[in-house]
Amino acid sequence: MxxxxxxxxxxxxxxxxxxxxxxxxxxxxxxxxxxxxxxxxxxxxxxxxxxxLIVCGLCGNVETRDPCSICADPRRDPAMLCVVEDVADLWALDDKRLFAGRFHVLGGRLSALDGVGPGDLAIDSLVARVADGGIAEVVLAMNATLEGQTTMHYVAERLAPLGVRVMQLAQGLPVGGELDYLDEGTLALALRARRLVS
CATH class of the missing domain: 1.10.8.420 (RecR Domain 1)
Structure with a gap:
């Protein structure tokens, strides 16, 4: 004992x-x-x-400074923004520098069963960030789950009036799969083959 x-x-x-x-x-x-x-x-x-521990006031990343090192990095393309559900997804995509732009963490995904609505996620701050200008392309890197796809379509609808190019990851990610469990090659191909949200 x-x-x-x-x-x-x-x-x-x-x-x-x-x-x-x-x-x-x-x-x-x-x-x-x-x-x-x-x-x-x-x-x-x-x-x-x-x-x-601090949550970045701009993107929602968890780090020890605000803004985080990703948001403060001048080598990143400020015109490209990748939207993810969770910090783990951001870390998975950024681990090997697969995305050259900046990120925005929603803090979850829409789920009626779990009582998670649009007001529970950082969607309003995303829309405000894009509305401020300077962002030409938004990549919606949601998990390939029903809730992830629902979240992606909702966010795409909210961004549509802003005139930015809204892309999604290429199909081929496993259904039900989560980004932080995927290998580097799969993530790199999905980012390179991104397409407009339909």
Whole structure:
């Protein structure tokens, strides 16, 4: 039997995506055995993130400064904007510099079953951002799920009066697939073969 503190740590880790109770216990045992080389640096990194975590006021990325490094990067094309559902999708697309423009994170997707409506997402701020001018093309990089496609069509309708070119990722992404689980090649091809939203 583990102490209540160790048990609480195992349960906390088990709530992370990709870790179940057994994997969490193994991770805790590893951290305990490697206190100085694994546990102490992990604790320091967690405390630093907790103390400095900021949501970018422009795009919604999660980082330690505002504006985030993507929005502040002068090498990025300010006329191109990629709209994603979640920060994980932004990180997946930006990991290998597959998109040369800037991003906008909606913070989820429309879902009547989950009670998520347009007001719960950063759609109004997206429309305002595009209406301010300077953006020529918006790529809607939504997950290939029913909710993702519904969100894409709703956002495209909201952007239509603004006169920007609204594109979507090419088909070929697996139905039900999520961007942060796709390989670099699939993401690169989907971005290169983007097309107008129909």
């Amino acid at each position: 583990a102490s209540p503190e160790i048990d609480a740590l195992s349960k906390a880790l088990a709530r992370l995506p990709g870790l179940g109770p057994r994997s969490a216990r193994r991770a805790v045992l590893h951290l305990i055995k490697k206190r100085e080389t694994a546990l102490a640096p992990l604790l320091a990194a967690l405390k630093a993130v907790e103390a400095n």
